[in-house]
Amino acid sequence: MKERIYSIPLTDALNADCGCVMCALEEKLENDAVEYFMGASKMEPEIRIMTNKKGFCRRHLHMMEAAGSPLGLALMLDTHLEELRARLEKKGGRGGLFAAKKNAEAICAELEKIIDGCAVCDKLNGHVFDAAANLVYLWDKEPDFREKLGNSRGLCLPHTLLVLRAAGTELSGKRLDEFVDFIVTAQSEGLEELNGDVNWFTRKFDFNNRDADWKNSKDAVPRAVNKLVKF
Ligand SMILES: [Zn+2]
């Protein structure tokens, strides 16, 4: 039996009508994950071995920088930089024509690994996937949740992809078909309405429409941005 620890926050986010429910939850989980690494865990040896190896991505480094604890971040960065230097030095051999090219490629590959790695992303992604699976579970078991989700402003595109992926781990056969239909229909309707609003927004700049009503298009651009990307 899987734990359904995200049922309450998902239901709360849906009742608060805050746009994509998964965005609302992921934003909270992301702050929790940043706090986790900035907190006591950074002094635990096994956590430090992991953060030394993986490092942090651009987004999460900036979040940790903004968390207002320069010493906490410095402690982690100190040992991470030490490990990073050792990893680059190991690739530093020199040689003839072919060896030089191989050496340059090895350094690029190692740098790519360092840049792509992030301890926060890895921790967060697992939790967010579990939350998406929990959303599918609530859709399956709670008619009230399903109805409210259908009447909500829907999910952003990245979370649509995630819940469809998670659905494959929760449902099968006819029920999976029903869920996919539910999500795709809701997204198609939502996108049609949004597209209409963005279209009317552009036409309002036509001189002939200067006195026409804005209808529902005044905030169409931020709504479109929130639909296309995560919070
Ligand atoms: Zn979202």
Ligand SMILES: [Zn+2]
């Ligand atoms: Zn990250």
